Amino acid sequence: MWELTFPRTVVIGEDALGYLKTVEGKRALIVTDKVIHKLDFMEKVAEYLKDAGLEVQVFDDIEPEPSMETIIRGAEFAKKYNPDWFIAVGGGSCMDAAKAMWVLYENPSIAVDGINPLSKLGLRKKARLICIPTTSGTGSDATWATIITNVKDERKMELTSREIVADISILDPELPKGMPPKLVAGTGLDALAHGIESYVSQWRNDFSDVLAIGAIQMIFKYLPRAYRNPEDKEAKEKMHNAATMAGISFGNSQVGIAHAMGHSLGAIFHVPHGRSIGLFLPYSIEYSARQAMERYATIAREIGIEAKTDEEAVGKLVEAVRKLERDVGEPASLKEAGISRRDFDKRLNDLATRAANSTCTFMNPRVPDTAETKKLFTYAYEGKKADF
Ligand SMILES: [Zn+2]
Incomplete structure (x- = not known):
């Protein structure tokens, strides 16, 4: 038996945000960050909710890679206000934070790290969740996961529960238009990694x-366009939809070692999620192909790569990923990402231990132990082909 979960409603296309006018309830709590709070469309979000007859308050204290402390503070804020809707507006950090705040608000007996597939959270007695992504990558609006940082232990907690999947995901193509190209690149590569x-x-x-295949095809086609030209409406909209498609896909499957290594790097060196995941993706394919040659070869053929053997197809797929990364100006190695050799060597053991123990690692087609993970990090530092 395998239970699949999806957001109950996904709203797409022009003026998707207008869907907020139809929401029924009393009090909405918008969860966002300070930068997004100042953007023009935020007025629209509040206005539409008010049109629907809801009272609106905003909690805008979410930081990138949200910490447990922020979640606890946000849940306290919610308890005082008593919302029946959480409206997460932003990238993965805001949506992940809203999910965790919602759990603590509804069920104060649960701690943040108590969110797991086996525990009964008892959500939706007080409130429901709407996610409105403003970046095109994380897929958090569609997944059962929330990534919260334990600052003290420099650890990212990968928490999952079927109950925290959003009720409504609103994909308005206007929202990601204002993303700076660097963010388009990082988040787009994150979505690609979700699909692959x-x-x-x-x-x-x-x-x-x-x-997964649908999203991968769209990302290869539209990411370079969305990166080069912020006015390219079609490319922006396709990327926005592809990110959620990849999110629904990995929300019902899993991600692998590119994410395990990326989470570890992010927690220790504070490299943004998309950039670190994109960086490890080619190395993870090289390493994992031995156990999943045919699967990777299918991906290659689905994006139009021609090859006589599966091995050749996978080699070309790695090249295509690297080319896409270059085209959108992302680093190909940890060295290029600006991490000094001294800092890297000093933290290599921590990086490898955290990644090797990540749940993402155990779902990878080939599961590396700590020694192999260390080797993978070293190869990714130097930009060497992971040929072991
Ligand atoms: Zn990701």
């Missing part, structure tokens, strides 16, 4: 497969 890692995951299934 989901397609080869040990938990893959017929449903996750189709959405």
Whole structure:
């Protein structure tokens, strides 16, 4: 038996934000960050909710890679206000934070790290969740995951529960238009990694497969365009939809070692999620291909790569990923990402231990131990082909 979960409603296309006018309830709590709070469309979000007859308050204290402390503070804020809707507006950090705040608000007996697939959270007795992504990458509006940082232990907690999947995901193509190119690149590569890692995951299934392939095709086609030209409406909209498609896919399958390593790097060196995941993606394919050659070769053929053998196809797929990364100006190695050799060597053990123990690692087609993970980090530092 395998239970799949999806947001109940996904709203797409022009003026998707207008859907907020139809929301029924009393009090909405918008969860966002200070930068997004100042953007023009935020007025619209509040206005539409008010049109629907809701009272509106904003909690805008979410920082990038949100910490446990912020979640606890946000939940306290919610308890005083008593909302029946959480409206997460932003990138992965805001949506992940809203999910965790919502859990603590509804069920104060649960701690942040108590969110897991086996515990009964008892959500939706007081409130429901709407996610409105403003970046095109994380897919958090569609997944059962929330990534919260334990600052003290420099650790990212990968928490999951079917109950925290959003009720409504609103994909308004206007919102990602204002993303700076660097963010378009990082978040886009993150979405690509979601698609590729989901397609080869040990938990893959017929449903996750189709959405993964669809998203991968769209990202290869539209990411360079969305990066080069902020006015390219079609490319921006396609990227926005592809990110959520990849999110639904990996939300019902899993991601792999590019994410395990990326989370570890992010927690220790504070490299943004998208950039670190994109960086590890080619190395993870090189390393994992031995156990999933045919799957990777299928991805290659689905994006139009021609090859006589599966091995050749996978080699070309790695090249295509690297080319895409270059085209959108992202670093190909940890060295290029600006991490000094001294700092890297000093933290290599921590990086490898955290990644090797990540749940994402165990769902990868080939599961590295700590020694191999260390080697992978070293190869990714130097930009060497992971040929072991
Ligand atoms: Zn990701």
